[in-house]
Amino acid sequence: MSKGEFGLIQRFFSQQQAQPSSIIQGIGDDCAVLHTQQLSDLVISTDTSIAGKHFPHDADPVLIGKRCLEVAVSDLAAMGATPLYFTLNISLPPNPANWLVAFSKGLFASANRFPMTLIGGDTTKIDSLSQCQMSVTVFGSLQGRTGLYRRGANPNDFIYVSGTLGDGALGLAAYQKPENFTATDRDYLLDAYLSPKAQIQLGQALVGKATSCIDISDGLLSDLGHILNASSVGAEIHTDKVPLSTALKRNMNQDDAIHLALTGGDDYQLCFTSPLSKAALGIDNIYLIGNITQSKGLSFTPNNYVPPKTTGFDHFL
């Protein structure tokens, strides 16, 4: 990590006093050093959040701090891992102190709920908050569990999701045009968009029960598509079973609501497959939305939904 930001690190990012014994060196030197023999494995993922793309630059910095960690940890959840450590790369405008007080408050509120420890990072200078980017790299452990990969879905497996879909995408609309929503719906949708929660407990509960798992960051069809590709299978989606929130249903007609639920990003629910029924899984608050098919590709029942040619953000090039 670069060292010029030493005062900044000391002031805002050294507030976690209790350190796990596996940390030989935390923040404050050229590198962090971990004693990994007691871990047996390390699960790593990294996520970048960009102002104006992934969050509004003028959002409450407490929420930005929470969100940038939660969306990174969401990948650990999708693997069934236990969160342990993280690093933070953040670019900041001049005089960031007030903003950082709030940002770091949110960041560590989220970190402490897992709990996980900040072990390093890098701060760089930018001209204005609208250019702010943060990359969070998260480290966890399976602690002897088998990980939840994308490649294990089998024909006839059921497909489940962990909560209502489309709320994150509609939440962005509620942030941009709050006057279009009632206060109740706005509060609910903004919370879904700005305050996603990594489903760590669910991910761990699925180990040994789910055959594949992914978190829904780019939209259900896009992310489920990665499971289907990795597993060389297809899927039948029951569009009438896709869970929709009351707020979503109140603000969109049924076709648009289903479309948003299938393709909108930023939900950070888990999507997983399992041969087990909902009763056999014994997990609350999950929704059966379809099943895996031997024939590749996606089909929809009732047969009145036509998916867009491009789904989610799958077509960078």
Place this chain on the structure above:
Amino acid sequence: MSKGEFGLIQRFFSQQQAQPSSIIQGIGDDCAVLHTQQLSDLVISTDTSIAGKHFPHDADPVLIGKRCLEVAVSDLAAMGATPLYFTLNISLPPNPANWLVAFSKGLFASANRFPMTLIGGDTTKIDSLSQCQMSVTVFGSLQGRTGLYRRGANPNDFIYVSGTLGDGALGLAAYQKPENFTATDRDYLLDAYLSPKAQIQLGQALVGKATSCIDISDGLLSDLGHILNASSVGAEIHTDKVPLSTALKRNMNQDDAIHLALTGGDDYQLCFTSPLSKAALGIDNIYLIGNITQSKGLSFTPNNYVPPKTTGFDHFL
């Protein structure tokens, strides 16, 4: 990591076929999974490079690819670690294919020289290359060695650096105003600025010999200052012993040259302390530039250099 960039990952970042046996899952799932018991420890550092701040956005993408990895690995060198893996977060403008062909060529040329394996990352969209940021997180191991920390310098230790200083900073000037330099000097200085090399072999050779070590990214006085603070000591610098390149001496008067060598960034040489003489160290191409003092603070001999109040980039706030 987010998953929308799947095609991009497949096309440009999956070119390393041989994977160490410690990698249970590399790129292509929600997380990477490492089998760490055979490692005993993991050394981690992360570094962000921003277009227009750390590299010119219109520089050769082959060099940008090499540079973003080398400057991150430089922290592993300063710890005496062996590089193993890395992740890459990169933000890219529309239609990045041609740029990425060259960038990934440079990135993997650097990765393969260590060698180290890409295990994950995240790509995000920006509007233009001038907004490009990349965060590289590097993973290494001490393999049973004791790490080189900042906190071990003792009074009367010698202070060494691993190469000429100031060339990186003057290289930036040569990039901005090439007409001010001869072709020979320009080539040398641009190479110093755009193509730093992480001093991995030196770092490992210093284990057991150096009492502290840091890489010089923000300028000697700033980075040495972290050793002095962490070790609760001071230093006497022999300004006439600070190594200067012929190119630097040809383009600056002596006072300015020494000032740039002491405060310029981007050199990525190592600075280390040791009670051993150069002969006892038995390492070539290192330069004795001063000694650690019991009294804190910096002093300079010959006594004609006045350090600036702010050194390097140490004053973010």
